Amino acid sequence: MYVRWLRLSTGLILATYIILHLLNLALGLLSIGAMEGFRKAVTEIWYHPVGGILLYFSFLTHFLLALWSLYRRSNLRLKAWEAMQLTLGLLILPLAASHIIGIRLRAELFHVEVTYPQVVAKYWLEPWLGWKQVILVLVIWLHMTIGLHYWLRLKAWYPKALPVLYLAAALLPVLALLGLARTGLTIAPELASPEWVARLFAPYMPQQEAVLKPIEHWSLAVMAGMLLATLAAREIRRAVRNRYGSFRMSLESGRRVIAPVGLTMLEAIRAAGIPHASVCGGSGRCTTCRVRVNAGLDALPLPNDTERRALSRIEAPRNVRLACQTRPRRDLAVMPLLPPSASAQVARRLGAVQGHEQTVTVMFLDLRGSTALGERMLPYDAVFVLNRFFAEMSAALKETNGHYAQFNGDGLMALYGLERGVEAGCRDALAGAAAMFRRLAALNESLEAEMGQALQMGIGIHTGEAIVGTMGPPDAPTLTAVGDTVNVAARLESETKTFGCRIVVSETTAAGSGYDFARFPRHTAELRGRTEPLPVFAVDDADALTMQPA
Structure with missing residues (x-):
């Protein structure tokens, strides 16, 4: 617990530092003066005793935690994101060492204030240093965004915020590097003058480099030694474990x-x-x-x-x-x-450990004439059309908070209200049906020449108690539902043929949605396996389902 808290808190401190640093670099797109003004303001935070201790404690702790993560793993068969996160975490401090020593340690030991013109000029005169800084920015930024993503993705609000966060994650480092490049181009003509360069670096004395360079070399050697010691400790632990069976x-x-x-x-x-x-x-x-x-x-x-x-x-x-x-x-x-x-999303869902009772809205969809479709078209073409169809239906589910629970060749079963409650589930299911028919119309229009005949489908929707949980083969269980509510929804889909309509909605779902269904024909459906007839509404105009509540 404490390790996780330490990783999170130090990570957030470093994230704050790097975001402010990149914003500072991005101001180079405006002017060097803007960069320097923002630098002096930010310096007040990180050069303050408390801010400085927190910052460099976070750098060191994050590196040590990366070593600890490497040590505690019994094998290195990692997912791609875990391997990248671990590798980048180990690279940050070694890549940042020269930057930290050359700027912060110089300021502490020799009371020299390092400015952006000096830093950018150094990168311009020694390009390998500039490229090293670019790599450092990208390494820290990737490590930070991966860490934040895998921390925040368990939050319920995170999926909705993703588009904005992705945009920010892509733009900020690009703007920062462009600001750095523009600053370099601005001072490049001055670098042709030895006198200007000498004045710029006048505060840099040879004796400073004589002190700082060995510190940099020793720090890199210590970090390399710590990495080797960690790898050796892993081998020792493996040998000890083998002795204990x-x-x-x-x-x-x-x-x-x-x-x-x-x-x-x-x-x-x-x-x-x-x-x-x-x-x-x-x-x-x-x-x-x-x-x-x-x-x-x-x-x-x-x-x-x-x-x-x-x-x-x-x-x-x-x-x-x-x-x-x-x-x-x-x-x-x-x-x-x-x-x-x-x-x-599954991780956030309570009770998803095994089956549990829950009131849900179940939707069954069936594609009409799929057998005839296979007879009219080549097998490859039929598969192409079916894949397009189910891709559109899946997209409709996603945009209306539905869960794709079951696939049966020419139809699907979806669940609504797993997280948003009964009323929202009823409304989402009705919106999902309308979205599906809109997407079907667009698909028919785009594939009219290939198919020669429009695709048709029927939908049944019912709300009630069901057993919801992960079911199926051990290697590929699926979150789905079973029970009478599911059977009724399947029967209602078949009733679309009886009533000559596109959608059959049970009265339970209609009442749960709060929508006015008076405009739709009301029937009683005699369903196999049920002694009592079920009141239902026959809907042919899918878009009318999304009317405002009564």
Whole structure:
């Protein structure tokens, strides 16, 4: 817990520093005077004793935490983003050492104020230093944005803010480098004058370099030594662990993993090359790595504070554990509860550990005449059309807060209201149906020449209690729903043929939405498996579903 808090707090301090630094460089697009004015204001923060201690403590701590992260991993089979984050974290301090020593340490030891004209002139006269600075900016920025992304993506508001944040993440470093380049071009004519260069660097004395250069070399040597010591410690730990035996973990898929005692379940699974969900990277924040322990539960160590808090947040039963936090010492059997592709949205969803009762709105969609489509077209062309169709339907679901729960060849099942509540789920489902028919019309128009006949579909929508949870094969479970509500929604889709309409909406959904359905024909549907007829509305004008509440 404390390591995670330390990583987050020092990371936020460094993020504040780099954002202010890049904004300062971007002001070079205006003038050198603007850069210098902003630098002096920012200097008041970081040259203050408290600000300076926080900043350089954060630089050092972040480097040490990167070494700790490297040490604690039992193997280096990492996801691409984890490998990049770790590598960039190890590079920041070595790349920044000369910059820190040449500017801050010079100011502290020799009371020399380093200005932007001096820094940019140095880069212009020694281009390799300039390119090194560009690389440093990109390394820090990438490390920062990856870290912030994987921290914030578990927040409910984050997906909506992504477009703005992506734009800012792309623009700021570009503007900063352009500002740096413009400043260089501004002073480049002056650099042809030896007298001007001599006056600019007059505060720089040879004795300063005689002191600072050895410090830079020693600092790089110490950091390299720390990295080598960390790698050596990993090998020593591996040898020690091998002396304490191993455990065997049986997975629901039939695979068996043998790993040395001391590894977490997640590390053991990944070391065997088996994909496993872990949205947060194994820090115990997201719960997507959770497993159900089918055998060996009593032999497992008790959950630590991080695991206990995470599991209580989703109200997990006793036999559910986090693979990233649990270190078995004896043989056990487990079943992953989420697919390897589980997203941050699933991580935020309460009760997604196993099936639970929830009131949801279920939509069934069926594509009419798919068999005839296959007869009229070449197989490749038919697949192309179907893929386009389902891509459009999936996009409609995404824009109306729907969840793609099931695919059955020529139709799909979607769930609404998983997170937004019953009323919002009813309205979202109606908006989703309208969006689907709009997208179908556009698709038919674009593919008219290829198909020769427009695609048609029917939709059934019903709201009620269902069992919602992750179901399916052990290697690829899916978040879906089962129960009478699902069966009714499927039957209502078939009733579109009976009533000669595009959409059949149950009275339950209509009432839950708060919309006025008086304009639509009302029927009672006799559904197989139900003793009582179900009141429904037959809708042919999909756009009319999105009318304002009564």
